[in-house]
Amino acid sequence: MNKQPIETIHQKNTIIDNIINAMHVKQHFLILGHKNPDEDCIASMVAFALLVGKFAKTPHLYLSEIMHEHFQYLLNICIHNSVRCSGPHDTFRDAIDAIVVCDTPKRSMIDASPLIESMLDDPGILKIEIDHHLGADSQYIGDAGFRLVTEATSSSELVGLLALKLGKRKDILKQYNIQNPLSRNVVLSVLTGIVGDTSMGQYIKSKRQKRYYDIFSNLYNALLVRETTKETNFMNKDEVFHEIQRLSASEERCFRYIDSKKKFSRSIGYVVLNKKDMDYLSGVFDNDTIVSVTRSIADHLAEESNRLGLVAYDDSNNSNLVQFRLRRGQGYKSFDLRTVLDIFSIEEGGGHEGAIGFRISRDRIDDIGRFAKKLVSGIEKAMP
Numbered sequence: 001m002n003k004q005p006i007e008t009i010h011q012k013n014t015i016i017d018n019i020i021n022a023m024h025v026k027q028h029f030l031i032l033g034h035k036n037p038d039e040d041c042i043a044s045m046v047a048f049a050l051l052v053g054k055f056a057k058t059p060h061l062y063l064s065e066i067m068h069e070h071f072q073y074l075l076n077i078c079i080h081n082s083v084r085c086s087g088p089h090d091t092f093r094d095a096i097d098a099i100v101v102c103d104t105p106k107r108s109m110i111d112a113s114p115l116i117e118s119m120l121d122d123p124g125i126l127k128i129e130i131d132h133h134l135g136a137d138s139q140y141i142g143d144a145g146f147r148l149v150t151e152a153t154s155s156s157e158l159v160g161l162l163a164l165k166l167g168k169r170k171d172i173l174k175q176y177n178i179q180n181p182l183s184r185n186v187v188l189s190v191l192t193g194i195v196g197d198t199s200m201g202q203y204i205k206s207k208r209q210k211r212y213y214d215i216f217s218n219l220y221n222a223l224l225v226r227e228t229t230k231e232t233n234f235m236n237k238d239e240v241f242h243e244i245q246r247l248s249a250s251e252e253r254c255f256r257y258i259d260s261k262k263k264f265s266r267s268i269g270y271v272v273l274n275k276k277d278m279d280y281l282s283g284v285f286d287n288d289t290i291v292s293v294t295r296s297i298a299d300h301l302a303e304e305s306n307r308l309g310l311v312a313y314d315d316s317n318n319s320n321l322v323q324f325r326l327r328r329g330q331g332y333k334s335f336d337l338r339t340v341l342d343i344f345s346i347e348e349g350g351g352h353e354g355a356i357g358f359r360i361s362r363d364r365i366d367d368i369g370r371f372a373k374k375l376v377s378g379i380e381k382a383m384p
Helices: 009-025 039-054 069-079 114-120 155-166 170-175 184-198 207-228 237-259 275-284 287-305 338-343 368-382
Strands: 028-032 058-062 084-086 098-102 126-131 147-149 268-273 308-314 321-328 349-352 355-361
Touching (some): 009 126, 009 155, 039 098, 147 155, 184 287, 268 275, 287 321, 308 368, 321 368, 338 349
Parallel strands (some): 098 126
Antiparallel strands (some): 321 355
């Protein structure tokens, strides 16, 4: 059956809710695009992967070939946001339970290895599809109810719509401590795809498409105003690419600073960022960078320790809270991290068995370093 536009707003919202709930329920997402991917394909894959990462789930990005140098900044974003990038000879240590196909008209055009082809045939793996190619020779790839396939400037726009709708799900945002679904890298990835597929808006066909183009252009400009303290606007694709390259380099510097603070107990790699550290970081990097890099550091520490990774940081520049992220290494399956919330009677937090985030009022913590050591010790005792 050729792909057709979604008929009603209600149907579209139902599909979006289904996809958001899949991010809540599923654990390991494999994200695919089409062969010889263009800007929109890669940008929509990266933007979706970033959204999955906000749920403390594991996104895997598959690319069979080396990307053009123009897109290297998107891979840099992946590196510093715990998105795992795989090639044709890689296997998957995680049991993939959801596949997301972006910007691909039909199955024969999917960029996939023989292993992935067999996974696409597995009815036990959920198939999610995000695409704006309709009619003609197109064919549905995703499962019914999970096909966000309709008219749009680009597939990236549809991922952006998903992020906008997620921003209204207060229950989900609170449970996963998602401060902003439309974080800087999500916005810039979405905009990369929109700009690429519309040639800076020249090929927009409808008022609805113009509205979404304006939404993400304005979000982009708001980011630049915050970064540069002056009003500005992009003039061409190269300026968009340059901006994201600059910001991904900023993440690299932030990563190196935080990684230099790491320590190890018997089973846990951990970083504690006190008020002085956070004052420095906040003076050099924006909050989106700090949040994404701390999440990535927790993942790296979990793998380095072969058990758990923990990051604690004083967030008093933004709230009266101390933020914690706890992640389990891929090879360590025998400890459900949610038990930590019960052991320490922590109410403000959540996640799944392999990754949790939680918050504690700054008033309850005299010394963040001493508190983190007690936390590490308590977790060590609770581990099998």
